[in-house]
Amino acid sequence: MTDIFTFRVKKIIGSIPVGKVTTYGRVACWAGNSKGARQVARILHSNSEKYSLPWHRVVNRHGKISSRPSLGHIFQRQLLEEEGIVFDDSGRIDYSLYLWYPEPRAVEGE
DNA sequence: CTCGTGACTCCCG
DNA sequence: TCGGGAGCCACGA
Numbered sequence: 001m002t003d004i005f006t007f008r009v010k011k012i013i014g015s016i017p018v019g020k021v022t023t024y025g026r027v028a029c030w031a032g033n034s035k036g037a038r039q040v041a042r043i044l045h046s047n048s049e050k051y052s053l054p055w056h057r058v059v060n061r062h063g064k065i066s067s068r069p070s071l072g073h074i075f076q077r078q079l080l081e082e083e084g085i086v087f088d089d090s091g092r093i094d095y096s097l098y099l100w101y102p103e104p105r106a107v108e109g110e
Numbered sequence: 111c112t113c114g115t116g117a118c119t120c121c122c123g
Numbered sequence: 124t125c126g127g128g129a130g131c132c133a134c135g136a
Binding site: 038039040041044045048055058060061065066067068072 | 115118119120
Binding site for chain 1: 130
């Protein structure tokens with residue numbers, strides 16, 4: 001199919017284990033489009049509510065929450081802390097501890 | 111079909 | 124460390 005990108009994004013996000021996080025750019029790359037970071041964010045936003053995807057486990061490349069400075073922003077951080085993820089004083093996540101890499105199988109999985 | 115938008119990232123400075 | 128500018132692409136209207 002042509003929209004495998006969208007499909008993979010949902011597949012990958014849904015594969016993120018509890019207590020782990022990843023970045024939009026990485027997901028985009030694994031999904032087949034290294035430049036589709038924004039689309040990942042958009043797709044995720046569009047689908048998270050309909051498919052219950054763990055969008056909160058996806059942050060930007062700095063390890064910070066990118067959502068607009070609103071309630072969602074706080075909500076996301078709260079969810080992550082609930083899963084054991086710790087933020088430093090700058091509000092960032094320690095990638096050396098929480099960064100997650102998907103399994104090729106999960107990406108190809110169809 | 112076209113157009114506008116955006117939960118990103120890279121590249122300077 | 125932080126901010127502005129440009130690029131990229133999917134999706135809804």
